[in-house]
Amino acid sequence: MITEIGAFMHKGAGLELMNELHGDKKILGIYVEAGRTEDLFAFREFGSASENDIVTILVENRHAKKIFDLICSKIGLDRPQRGMVFQMPPHKQPD
Numbered sequence: 001m002i003t004e005i006g007a008f009m010h011k012g013a014g015l016e017l018m019n020e021l022h023g024d025k026k027i028l029g030i031y032v033e034a035g036r037t038e039d040l041f042a043f044r045e046f047g048s049a050s051e052n053d054i055v056t057i058l059v060e061n062r063h064a065k066k067i068f069d070l071i072c073s074k075i076g077l078d079r080p081q082r083g084m085v086f087q088m089p090p091h092k093q094p095d
Contacts, residue, residue, distance in 0.1 A: 011034070
């Protein structure tokens with residue numbers, strides 16, 4: 001089974017995370033996209049919006065908790081307005 005972990009984080013943090021996890025055998029795929037948000041971060045470069053990275057990570061279900069916790073730690077979710085991390089229900093791999 002495959003689990004999808006998603007995260008919204010400050011611009012640049014997604015690329016740093018991708019570079020750090022590159023080559024990790026537990027990661028099936030990692031993708032970083034750019035976006036803007038109006039209410040996730042206090043600092044706003046564009047008037048009412050700030051840029052952020054949108055990260056999607058695919059992992060086998062057995063590694064999901066470890067990777068989820070690693071992401072939370074790396075982006076500093078113990079402090080306010082650092083981002084958001086979420087996990088989707090497991091997906092069955094096609095036969």
